[in-house]
Amino acid sequence: MERHVGSLQEQALKRKERLKALRDKQIHGREQEDEEPEKKKASLEETTEEKHRELKLRNYTPEDEDLKERQVPKAKPASVEDKVKDQLEAANPEPIIEEVDLANLAPRKPDWDLKRDVAKKLEKLERRTQRAIAELIRYRLRGSEEVLAEAVGAAREDEGDSD
The missing domain is CATH 1.20.5 (Single alpha-helices involved in coiled-coils or other helix-helix interfaces)
Structure with a gap:
């Protein structure tokens, strides 16, 4: 029980440190933004371009020609029948003996x-x-x-x- 409480306290301390680091970043970020707004806008434009490069449209059909190039072709669903047949074939072992041979079942010596x-x-x-x-x-x-x-x-x- 004590271990559990100790780990919870450690996790809480780590969370507090992360939140403090984020607050410091925001405060420093605002100060830099006031000082250098042009550099910040240029970096934002670069990040938005990078995001557009990563964009892949799977379920959305865009109207814009630029976005249509990023559209992923529709995937054809695999045939369920083929998959089921393969699984059934894999699950059914081939019969070893088709007929029951009485000589194999009977003991070699009757006594x-x-x-x-x-x-x-x-x-x-x-x-x-x-x-x-x-x-x-x-x-x-x-x-x-x-x-x-x-x-x-x-x-x-x-x-x-x-x-």
């Missing part, structure tokens, strides 16, 4: 939704299967260790007999 629904259960079963396989391997290794131990024991016995 994809069943696999999706069963995926969580299959993950649990996969973990259990891996554990079961690991246990079977351990069991066989234990059995082969026992068989290997028996074979080593039998080999020692055979060596002991041949000595």
Whole structure:
């Protein structure tokens, strides 16, 4: 709120300064006018000529021949139909597929939704299967260790007999 009030005060001060500058110009302008009226009239004539050079008559048909030269030729309105056609053409994208192909709409594999629904259960079963396989391997290794131990024991016995 304070910023707003401060900016308003600053704007008011700037306005006051501009008004003071304008008043000073008017006062000084009157003094110069009294002193040099001929120079002032010459400068006014030059500014009016410059203004006439910039004058362009668009909606007014002058009667004076000099002013008719400054008249701007009437603009022809653009065809609305052409503009609308261009906009419609730009707005309508070209059709990509004209016919609906059922092969593109149907899933590649008809059982994809069943696999999706069963995926969580299959993950649990996969973990259990891996554990079961690991246990079977351990069991066989234990059995082969026992068989290997028996074979080593039998080999020692055979060596002991041949000595």
